Amino acid sequence: MGSVIPLKKSASSAYLELKNLLSNKLEKVEELIELKLKSDVNLIQKMSDHHLRSGGKRLRALLTLGSAKLSGYNLGNRDINLSACVELIHSATLLHDDVIDEGSLRRGMKTTNSIWGNQSSILVGDYLLSRCFEIMVDDGDLEILKLLSSTSAKIAQGEVLQLQHKGEADMLEDTYLDIINLKTASLFSAATKTGACLAGSNDKEKKALESYGKNLGLAFQIADDALDYYGNDKFFGKEIGKDFYEGKVTLPLIIIFQKGNNEERNFLTEILQKEKRNEDDFSETLAIIYKYKAIEASMKRAEYFVNVSYDSLGIFSNSEDKRILQNLTSFSLNRSF
Numbered sequence: 001m002g003s004v005i006p007l008k009k010s011a012s013s014a015y016l017e018l019k020n021l022l023s024n025k026l027e028k029v030e031e032l033i034e035l036k037l038k039s040d041v042n043l044i045q046k047m048s049d050h051h052l053r054s055g056g057k058r059l060r061a062l063l064t065l066g067s068a069k070l071s072g073y074n075l076g077n078r079d080i081n082l083s084a085c086v087e088l089i090h091s092a093t094l095l096h097d098d099v100i101d102e103g104s105l106r107r108g109m110k111t112t113n114s115i116w117g118n119q120s121s122i123l124v125g126d127y128l129l130s131r132c133f134e135i136m137v138d139d140g141d142l143e144i145l146k147l148l149s150s151t152s153a154k155i156a157q158g159e160v161l162q163l164q165h166k167g168e169a170d171m172l173e174d175t176y177l178d179i180i181n182l183k184t185a186s187l188f189s190a191a192t193k194t195g196a197c198l199a200g201s202n203d204k205e206k207k208a209l210e211s212y213g214k215n216l217g218l219a220f221q222i223a224d225d226a227l228d229y230y231g232n233d234k235f236f237g238k239e240i241g242k243d244f245y246e247g248k249v250t251l252p253l254i255i256i257f258q259k260g261n262n263e264e265r266n267f268l269t270e271i272l273q274k275e276k277r278n279e280d281d282f283s284e285t286l287a288i289i290y291k292y293k294a295i296e297a298s299m300k301r302a303e304y305f306v307n308v309s310y311d312s313l314g315i316f317s318n319s320e321d322k323r324i325l326q327n328l329t330s331f332s333l334n335r336s337f
Contacts, residue, residue: 012334014327015057021324022065025080029061032084036131047112047124051091054109059331060191061087063216066328067195067209070313070321078198081135085148086191088132093155093187095125100159101246144197151190158182167247169269173254180221181214188217208315212325215309220332222302225250226295229286241282247272251301253285255294264288302333 019026037048061083068079097103098111099118105111113121129152136145162179165171192213196206228243229252243250249272257268268288271281289295310329316322 012331014324015059015062015331018062018066018324018328019058021321022062022069025065025083026058026061028077028080029058029065029083029087032080033087036084036088036135037128039127043116043120044124044127047116047120050109050112050115051095051124054106056087056091058087060090060187063188063191063213064195066321066325067192067213068198069195070316070319070325071196071199071201071205071209073195073199078139078141079195081139082144082148082194082198083191085132085135085139086187086194088128088135089148089152089155090187092125092128092132093159093183095121095128096159099125100163101242103242105242141197144194147190147193147197151186154182154186158184158186162248165249167272168249169253169257169265169272171249171254171257173251173258176249176251176254177218180218180225184221185214185217188220189213192216204315208312211312212309215305215312216329216332219302219305219309219329222251222298222305223332226252226298226302228252229289230295244282244285245277247277251298252289252294255297256285256288256292259292259294260288299333306330306333 034052037045037052039045039048064083064086065079073079094106095112098106098113099121102113103111104114111121112124133149136148139145158179158181161175161182165175165179189210190213193206193210196209201209225243228241228250230240244253253268253272257265260268267284271277271285274281306329310326313322313326
């Protein structure tokens with residue numbers, strides 16, 4: 001396996017470098033998203049405005065734009081339109097996620113469901129998806145339409161699969177990877193493959209960018225799940241321990257179940273089967289996580305996918321665009337926001 005950039009290098013600078021490179025196009029993406037979220041229905045407009053104010057990294061849009069640029073796309077605004085489409089899919093899944101998870105904080109702000117209720121949040125999420133499909137139909141590319149519509153289905157399947165295994169202390173690591181591949185990595189890979197499709201790239205280049213996005217998405221989600229046990233909500237805008245309190249089984253818990261003794265396994269099984277978990281449960285679980293260095297082990301798994309993602313772009317000629325996208329792979333492990 002090829003060499004990846006040193007993981008101690010500032011990952012935030014890699015993200016900002018990509019953002020600066022594509023700033024003009026990203027600004028147009030933001031404008032299109034704002035336009036598509038407009039509605040004569042007052043409540044939809046209020047909730048959409050709240051969602052826009054919550055910001056976000058627009059990472060998936062940047063991946064679409066960056067992949068299109070790497071692939072040589074330079075005609076018209078299709079990259080802008082489809083980047084907005086990818087972000088609308090992501091935004092819709094976040095609205096639905098917060099309802100399923102009964103979330104109250106997203107990017108440091110109150111979630112829409114905690115303000116306006118679950119029913120409105122689900123419907124506005126559906127509204128975002130419908131606006132996304134309008135963009136896809138207007139674009140008229142059947143390959144991209146099939147790709148992004150199937151990705152929406154995969155995300156929904158991932159949500160259901162996660163619910164199916166909620167509270168399952170002995171979940172297999174392969175099952176966890178299936179879940180995050182569907183829920184997270186599928187949209188990353190769709191974003192990067194869309195960029196290649198826009199440029200009319202050959203199958204090998206499409207597969208390379210698809211692999212780049214998929215493995216970046218896997219690394220990103222594994223690292224995000226690990227953050228639940230050591231992150232800082234001041235920086236990351238998420239409640240620490242949120243996954244644990246919701247009974248979600250993620251990689252740190254899978255690792256301690258694999259390594260733990262019978263007493264520790266029984267404890268984990270018992271608390272995950274409880275209707276609600278408390279701070280004492282979380283503290284005791286953290287102690288076991290630290291004992292077996294499960295966070296470090298999780299990040300090691302993520303590092304593997306970072307390397308695969310980095311190497312996936314090896315078929316492309318050396319360029320500034322390639323360098324920036326490869327450097328971005330460390331963002332999932334070292335991001336500070």
